[in-house]
Amino acid sequence: MSNRFVIILAAGQGTRMKSKLYKVLHPVCGKPMVEHVVDQMAHIGTTKIITVVGHGAEKVKEHLQGKSDFVLQKEQLGTAHAVLQTKDLLENEEGHTLVVCGDTPLVKSETIQALMKHHEKEKAVMTVLTAKTTQPTGYGRVIRNEKGYIEKIVEEKDASAEEKLVQEINAGTYCFDNKALFMALQKVSNNNAQGEYYLPDVLAILKNEGLNVTAFMTDDFSETLGVNDRVALAKAEEIMRSRINEYHMRNGVTIMDPKNTYIDMNVTIGQDTVIYPGTVIKGDTVIGVDCEIGPNSDISNCHIGNKTIIRQSVACDSQIGSSVQIGPFSHIRPEAYISDEVRIGNFVEIKKSTIGAKSKVSHLSYMGDAEIGSNVNVGCGSITVNYDGKNKFKTIIEDEAFIGCNSNLIAPVTVGKGAYVAAGSTITDDVPIQSLSIARARQVNKENYVEKLNKKRQ
Structure with a gap:
């Protein structure tokens, strides 16, 4: 089996959580969400796990010590920029690299295994994990051509009205040929509504090089849930709790x-x-x-x-x-x-x-x-x-x-x-x-005491 590297993106501040606690450290069923991700990745036979940290870096390192290596993204300039911070550790390595968001605690190792199996079978240089939903708001849309092949991924803020109607969404998890990934990262620009370097833009770069890019669709949309606020956190907790209870009942x-x-x-x-x-x-x-x-x-x-x-x-x-x-x-x-x-x-x-x-x-x-x-x-x-x-x-x-x-x-x-x-x-x-x-005072009874007390009061 070839080398399997994992990059976990965990550098964002998470301002929508409105919390002193760094976003990826918010617990889901008793475990920080980023630790859920790391533990699932450990089940797939990884060569190395690297977590990209930024805000709250020291606390994240403390929670994940012994489970991951770390690189620091000093400025949060987008997901492609975050992945590029691992260049010194991975650029010259042979093998496959997974990129997973640290705020997706519901992702399962079984799905990641299936994604990688598809990636290897198709001899792809990039495979995107996708899912379908009737409520795609907030997600990047997966645009396919008339033959059903993936054409591009469009972030919602950059999507046209027609593209926003697409129900297949980008789950934010990718599998790459490692060397192809770092070649393409050098060419990503920030010419978009956010002025950021988007990792999904790697797709178009690789396609323009004539390389094979594929998509793998999971049938469990819940795995794609990214936790950006307390509402999503409660939803993730509910889904995870259901999984845990079902596991115990089946056992x-x-x-x-x-x-x-x-x-x-x-x-x-x-x-x-x-x-x-x-x-x-x-x-x-x-x-x-x-x-x-x-x-x-x-x-x-x-x-x-x-x-x-x-x-x-x-x-x-x-x-x-x-x-x-x-x-x-x-x-x-x-x-x-x-x-x-x-x-x-x-x-x-x-x-x-x-x-x-x-x-x-x-x-x-x-x-x-x-x-x-x-x-x-x-x-x-x-x-x-x-x-x-x-x-x-x-x-x-x-x-x-x-x-x-x-x-x-x-x-x-x-x-x-x-x-x-x-x-x-x-x-x-x-x-x-x-x-x-026996360590108590001996009982003393004063007979007719109440009668005398009442006369005194009168």
């Missing part, structure tokens, strides 16, 4: 309401897991088999074992074991490590804590900066008091301990194995193994 995941389920690109979900409506699953989350997630749960960057149930809860940056029950209305904050068969009940918050197997934190409790053993029962309303206003401190609750309701454990403190803490206690000292700790 054995039940998604009760795909239109109201939001799963990021890098999420992994095991077979026979059920995802209920209103659920958002983000980042690099991994969910095991036979789980139930949702409704209305928000999971981010978590590793979840098998047969775990999470109802109406939030969990992020944590490890959650198998056969765990969480919620409803629990909050699993970063660095929680929850072992197998744990029960986290309603209105419980866990932060930077380890909870051992078969322990229960049933409801209305906060466990922060805690190390909780196995078979521990934490009664409702219990709190590890971990912060003195300046520093955080650790609470240790050893195996089989029982924490009574409405207890405050003032860290740093240890409750020994099998120990009991009486309900309503405020624990400031360690509790020995197998001990009962």
Whole structure:
């Protein structure tokens, strides 16, 4: 197989996004749109990927480090000018070069493979990816001659009224013979409405040289979507989300309401897991088999074992074991490590804590900066008091301990194995193994107090 080079155009500012964030870094289903493009190109057996950066160059490099080489387009003078910035890296190379826009996150590697196969079969020096649509506004039009061969590409601002009626559009993705590309780039002019150097103008230059130029039409118009504003971004998100949900369903995941389920690109979900409506699953989350997630749960960057149930809860940056029950209305904050068969009940918050197997934190409790053993029962309303206003401190609750309701454990403190803490206690000292700790004022009843108080008020 000959060399395959990829040039990704990612230098434009994207002013229509009206955002501080550089356009190609806007995420689609949890991944910057330019990273979607780079990852798809990596699947086609590339020799080298080069991203042309401009505005926000350093941030783009940071996201794509290790996946791409980079060249800088200091002035944005058009797509042909952008490609020309790769001259020092590619001009003398033999092989094929793909040019893809960094704001087309929906492009698929399968389509690119088909484009290149067509290009090689036709022995073309340039092949244009095209698509048909009944709403071509905003796209360059593909003009064919009476025999059906591609004649030229006209940008919309330069198109005549008749040319604007053409429904075949330029997808902005091209395959070139590498040396023919750089020969033609030297001849591109900026004599057009925008005063820019258009890459599609290479087509006419190559045809005038008597070289073979072809077009390959994809039957999926959505792949051509270029994201230039928030409306297009939402559309891309919708299409990508549909693809992701379909992928999981075809791999054995039940998604009760795909239109109201939001799963990021890098999420992994095991077979026979059920995802209920209103659920958002983000980042690099991994969910095991036979789980139930949702409704209305928000999971981010978590590793979840098998047969775990999470109802109406939030969990992020944590490890959650198998056969765990969480919620409803629990909050699993970063660095929680929850072992197998744990029960986290309603209105419980866990932060930077380890909870051992078969322990229960049933409801209305906060466990922060805690190390909780196995078979521990934490009664409702219990709190590890971990912060003195300046520093955080650790609470240790050893195996089989029982924490009574409405207890405050003032860290740093240890409750020994099998120990009991009486309900309503405020624990400031360690509790020995197998001990009962009672830390509350003794109850005093003042008989007839209310009658005396009422007489006094009168």
